[in-house]
Amino acid sequence: MLQSIGNNNLIERNNNMKREKFLHEQQRFSIRKYSFGAASVLLGASLVFAGQALADEHHEVATTSDATLRATSDSDALTAADIFSGVATNGVTSSEKASETSTTSQTASETATSEATSEVSASQTADKASETAVAPSAVTNRSNLAEKDANLDVSSMVRAAVNTSLVSAPTATTDSDLPSQGTYVYKERTEIKNQPKVSAKAEFYVNPGDSVFYDQVVTADGYQWISYKSYSGVRRYAPVKPVAAGSGSGNSGSGDGKPSNGAQVTTGALNIPATGTFYFTRDTDIKKEPKADLKPTFVFSKGDHVIYDKVLTADNHQWISYLGYDYVRYYADVATLTPAKAETPTVKPTETNQAKPETTGAEKLPASGTYNVTRSLNVKNEPKASAETLYTLEKGYKVNYDKVLTADNHQWISYISYSGTRRYVDIATLKTTESKPQENRVSGDLTISNQTSNGFDVVVTNVSGGGKTVQEVRVPIWSDKNGQDDLTWYHADKQSDGSYKVHVDKASHKGDAGTYSVHLYYMLDGKRTYITETTATVPESQVAGKLTITNQTSNGFDVVVTDVSGGGKTVQEVRVPIWSDKNGQDDLTWYHADKQSDGSYKVHVDKASHKGDAGTYAVHLYYMLDGKRTYITETTATVPETQVTGKLTITNQTSNGFDVVVTNVSGGGKAVQEVRVPIWSDKDGQDDLTWYHADKQSDGSYKVHVDKASHKGDAGTYAVHLYYMLDGKRTYITETTATVPESQVAGELTITNQTSNGFDVVVTNVSGGGKTVQEVRVPIWSDKNGQDDLTWYHADKQSDGSYKVHVDKASHKGDAGTYAVHLYYMLDGKRTYITETTATVPQSNESHVRGELTNNGSYYSVRGKYDDIIIVNKKHGLSKDYNPGENPTAKAAFVRLRDDMINQGLNVGRSYSGFRSYDYQKTLYDNYVSRDGQAAADRYSARPGYSEHQTGLVFDLTDKSGNLLEDSRASQWLKDNAHNYGFIVRFQAGKEASTGYMPEAWHIRYVGKEAKDIHDSGLSLEEYFGIEGGDYATSSKPAESKPATTGAINLPATGTYTFTGRASIKAEAKVSSPELAYYDKGMSVNYDKVLTADGHQWLSYVTASGARRYVDIATVKATETKPEAKPVAKPVDQPSLPESGTYTFTSRASIKAEAKVSSPELAYYDKGMTVNYDKVLTADGHQWLSYVTASGARRYVDIATVKATETKPEVKPVAKPADQPSLPATGTYTFTGRASIKAEAKVSSPELAYYDKGMSVNYDKVLTADGHQWLSYMTASGARRYVDIATVKATETKPEAKPVAKPADKPSLPESGTYTFTGRASIKAEAKVSSPELAYYDKGMSVNYDKVLTADGHQWLSYVTTSGARRYVDIAAAKAEASQPTAKPNLPESGRYTFTGRASIKAEAKVSSPELAYYDKGMTVNYDKVLTADGHTWLSYMTASGARRYVDIA
DSSP: OHHHHHHHHHHHHHHHHHHHHHHHHHTOOOOOOOOOOHHHHHHHHHHHSTTSBSOSOGGGOSSOOOOOOOOSSTTTTOOHHHHHTOOOGGGOOHHHHHHHHHHHHHHHHHHHHHHHHHHHHSSSOOTTGGGGGSOGGGOTTHHHHHHHHHHBOOOHHHHHHHHHHHOOOOOOOOOOOOOSSEEEEOSSOEEEESSSOTTSOEEEEEOTTOEEEESEEEEETTEEEEEEEOTTSOEEEEEEEESSOOOOOSBSSSSSSSOOSSOOOSSSOOOOOSSEEEEOSSOEEEESSSOTTSOOSEEEOTTOEEEESEEEEETTEEEEEEEOTTSOEEEEEEEESSOOOSSOOSSOOOSOSSOOOOOSOOOOOOSSEEEEOOSOEEEESSSOTTSOEEEEEOTTOEEEESEEEEETTEEEEEEEOTTSOEEEEEEEEOOOOOOOOOOSSEEEEEEEEEEETTEEEEEEEEEEETTSOOOEEEEEEEESSSTTTTOEEEEOEEOTTSOEEEEEEGGGGTTOOEEEEEEEEEEETTEEEEEEEEEEEEOOOOEEEEEEEEEEETTEEEEEEEEEEETTSOEEEEEEEEEESSSTTTTOEEEEOEEOTTSOEEEEEEGGGGTTOOEEEEEEEEEEETTEEEEEEEEEEEEOOOOEEEEEEEEEEETTEEEEEEEEEEETTSOEEEEEEEEEESSSTTTTOEEEEOEEOTTSOEEEEEEGGGGTTOOEEEEEEEEEEETTEEEEEEEEEEEEOOOOEEEEEEEEEEETTEEEEEEEEEEETTSOOOEEEEEEEESSSTTTTOEEEEOEEOTTSOEEEEEEGGGGTTOOEEEEEEEEEEETTEEEEEEEEEEEEOOOOTTSOTTOEEEOSSOEEEEOSSSEEEEOBTTBOOOTTOOOOSOHHHHHHHHHHHHHHHHTTOSOOSOEEOOOOHHHHHHHHHHHHHHHOHHHHHHHSOOTTOOGGGGTOEEEEBOTTSSBOOOHHHHHHHHHHGGGGTEEEEEOTTOHHHHOSOOEEEEEEEOGGGHHHHHHHTOOHHHHHTOOOSSOOTTOOOOOOOOSOSSOOOOOSSEEEEOSSOEEEESSSOTTSOEEEEEOTTOEEEESEEEEETTEEEEEEEOTTSOEEEEEEEEOOOOOOOOOOOOOOOOTTSOOOOSSEEEEOSSOEEEESSSOTTSOEEEEEOTTOEEEESEEEEETTEEEEEEEOTTSOEEEEEEEEOOOOOOOOOOOOOOOGGGSOOOOSSEEEEOSSOEEEESSSOTTSOEEEEEOTTOEEEESEEEEETTEEEEEEEOTTSOEEEEEEEEOOOOOOOOOOOOOOOGGGSOOOOSSEEEEOSSOEEEESSSOTTSOOOEEEOTTOEEEESEEEEETTEEEEEEEOTTSOEEEEEOSSOOOOOSOOOOOOOOOSSEEEEOSSOEEEESSSOTTSOEEEEEOTTOEEEESEEEEETTEEEEEEEOTTSOEEEEEOO
16 A cells, blocks of 8 residues: 555646646645545644654553554645645645655654564653654754744644644544443544643554553543653543533634635635634635735635634735744735725835834833743844844744843843754833934945855845835846846845845756856836846755764664765665675665654664674765665764773762762663762771662662661771672672761850840851760850859751750840850760850940041041941041951952842952052052042042051952953942942942042942942932031041050059050060951950050960960060260262152162062062052162052062161171070070071072061971071971071081092992882982972882983982983992891880881882881871781771771881
8 A cells, every 4th residue: 555655746846847847837825625634634633743752652552553554545645734834835836745745654654663663562661762763854953943842832722723733532422431441442543632621732652552551530621631641750531422412602603613615715815713613615725925916925726724813914915824834934815805906006005014012111020930922022032132033923922031131222032942942032122223224326236145056046135226216126047058048136125134035046047057147126116127136056966975983882883974965966865774784784774764854864873783783883875866866975983892880979078978979881782770879987897787778860870878877977087899690690799898987076256246235146167976965055254243143045946957045135134235145065965065155245334426527646536326336437546557458347248249249140249459558548549640630539449547458348340351341231239239238339420519529430438237228218318317428538547546645554473454445466465566456446355364565564365266365455664775876987979869759770670579688579570660559768778669560469679789888897706616506306486597498408598488587386396407597397288397596516627538439339220120218319300419309219119210320429229210300320329227126115016106206108018018107206196006017017097087007107
């Protein structure tokens, strides 16, 4: 039967070709009327709606059915796609397409049958696995369909149309009612759905004879349904019989689904419903626009019918309209309303079938959601009005979108399609661009595009009739062969961007290749007017094809054929012969390549079809051209050998256990029946060995969770092995280790929200060290009257695992000041102390009147509703020495604000400008004045002492490029939201009169809780508090800080001190020591010492971290002494300079970090360059200018040598050995002068840093080296440092004459080879004794060398490292160790060991193992093993990271 259909289709194709020739001459298009059998309709549906699959879950089908389709006549192969839309590509008639489709249908049928049958036999395959069996020729628009399915809810009308035409309702059956469950055998091809609704989408089809086990019978929507659950967990429904007869509706006739009696009228409007089925009573043109003079896309014949969703009147005709399966809207001309005139209609044709957005302005939409389409909308790949329209959404669709945006004066919604492409839907025009009147001239440009061997496109742009209406754009075109015998006058179609377009197919020009003449004419005032011309080229077509191999795995590969061309001939079939390179061509298979939606062809090759061969495959390409098999090209593919693989990864290692993840699982061609993971701790052998079964995850990996409770609670290292079950045998794959750290009792206290009313306590990192924390308790009391207000708080657990307590001072007798906060856990029923801290409740000062300014010597402030607010503007300055740094609370709030802006996609960078010192602001301001003048600078930059940045409460935001933030969206966000973080935008537009500064969108000021009130008021800070602002007052100066007191305060030796003003916290009791933090007025401290030092009185206390701190509370008045008058030597060449200003250099001058001649030069100024300086000083016999860099570093420039009174140089005797300090072996040393810190005890070693006079160091070694005495210590990072403290004078001796080493001393070595070291030997980058040691070889280690050389009086081996660097090893200097190993110490098996000398730490108990680090004399280690290995005694211990280490002690 199928062969008969194929023959009939060949006959039909010939008939159609003849008919096409006839129709072409008459410029008519038609298709034959066909009758359809059930099988052909179903086949067509499967091809048209390519998202459907032939089978769903294969386990559901109990028996394999004969899927061969039998047509009732040769016309049965016409697909349902032609019934619905009659779409013929590029003008090819539907009848011709129908004949081609019948051949495709046959192929698809055979393919679907074979694939479905083979797939049924496979067990537990994925849901809808056979979707790929659909014939590619029927799915050219599959990508668009799939894409739309992702986001569009197709209207019920369209769904009804699909169901009505593709699925005949099951006929009534005489079967008795079905049992509630059982096996059902299908009697006809049946749709399977996810809902018991006729309108629901068909997920796939089953064929007559297939069977299924069902567990429910449902009556719904006029049908009886059987229902079952698929392997994928989805419930399925199949209609088995109607329970009530239903009549048709929505047709153009009387509602019985048939056309009404009487001829179709063509001279007046038809009385038809708004939607329904229309039966054609005559041949009817189908067009893409409702235009009478438009060339039809194809023709429906008398008796054909279509389901339509619109009736409209346009161009004096009545039209019905429907959406084709390709999502293109089509129009059928069903009636002429008035007789058509011969001349060109005066009605201006619509520009295009694209939907035009309305110009009503932006719709108010949520940021994401579902959009109901109420009119035709264009879908594009870019949010541009000029972008190509991919397709149009009609009224009734729903779109799930995730973005709303404005672009190109349009409002768009956007979503991601199934193909992963972002789409944009034009929903509104926001602003109509006002077009400029064009010049009054006739114009037009011709552009040729898409030139291929089949034709080309002509695009007409810049169309202007010079003030006249362009009634029509016409383009006459002919080839340069045989004159103008193929001349065709084309009507150009207007496009959405205002251009006009013509597509030229060379088939309409006798198939001519070569040059074509293209002219342009306009119809102006009814006359045809020549405009311009050009030429186009149609190249000769070539036979072509390209083979690409993809998806090469150990199971097979895919072959993709692209650039398919028959060189002017029809490619009837694409065939791909393939064979492996084993045993000749014994596995040769000729594959039929399936055409894909993108025009390519594809073949999938499974090595099982080629005797399971791995290795190289030959892949050739042939076309069937004119019935002959024609060779095109060839390539090769590779099927790699399969390997047994698996990878172990340890994750989530905690004190309770860990997870094991197994990836890259492969049985090397064998099925992995099970993944097993044996695990045991390294304690007591394998007494806790457990074989775990790994569970497969959704991503194909396998996972095991290990709880240490299942392993006797052991902490430490765990062995983790991996095995597969292959062919019933347990097979070892790989192994690794995991670590379960010892659990510790831990907890951390944090004080937050400290106000004058109380504070919050937050407890984090809560751990009972392996025990259950039954309760978290926090005892709290104030420092007044002992513990009379002690309260034990129960801490409440929070959602993030922390615990929290709120403390109200009202529960503590209203006490302000310091509170003690301790932390206890209930462990095993016992209260266990964990840690402690303190909190502060500041005094609330209600005496300030809101709006009244006060000054504390450092700054002005005003009492707000909640806190004191610092006021800084041009009328109210700051003390020069007020230097608080960034306020931590403000900084934390700023970071949250900035990060939230970044996370919301605003143009905000991470860099910012925060605190600025007085000196730094002065440098900035002076630079601005130098550049722009003082008047201009004062509008945007504060004078030193008047900048809010000096408070540490202000931050300037930047954009992603690092520029100050001026982005409009980000600026608006700040205005609307900054107050939610405690900030105000300080300088806003319209407020310059009160603030004194021009608007700055980036400048935000932290004011705390009152920010919302200030924001809501719409006032500036000055207006809100009624404070004077505006420009600088002529007499206003920054407030100067005054000393707190000038005499010692009478205090007890220990106690609590409340500060009466700001007091600096320092690491040393020295005025010159840097300020670490400070106490403010009203704050208090618990101290344990009172001392006098450096002319000041100090309080001292120990911090929670154990560091001692000093607080300067008073200046001690000393007995008055006259300073000694020292004459300053005034050199004649010293310039007389003002204290600050701009200096122009007359020659090169060095820039240094210190005002010392010996300080290294960082950079320099050249002659003619200038600098803004703020200090002039004399130091080290030179005059210096000083300034602060933009980064805040102070720099010094040497401008002159100071001429001192002439003195004879003092003759200094060389230091005698008596100068060498007599020091204990370890201790603390205070320096009497500057001393260099070095990495080696060598004078030539570079200086890393230095100690200055008065500084001290804790040292653990005193040594003499390189003629100097050195102190040595270990840094916090474990590096050893050396400090040069004295020159050692050696006893004068004559240099000993050392004989040159005789050749006998040099080892006799071959030029290259392997050398084993007999002692320690240094590795260097140069063959020089003075070259630094990079590493070393120890006794017993060996090296492969390629050179032996003598240099610098030593013999060297040389080799090249893996990184390509050459290294040198000094072997003549390497002396063999003659000493015998010391006797093994008598040590317990575990304990604490104190080292008596340097000892190497290694990863293995081997002398040759590299040294990782070392212990020095006096250091200690906790060890858990003592062992003897490699002739040495070793101590062994586990590091915090779980690695075992060995220390060589004897």
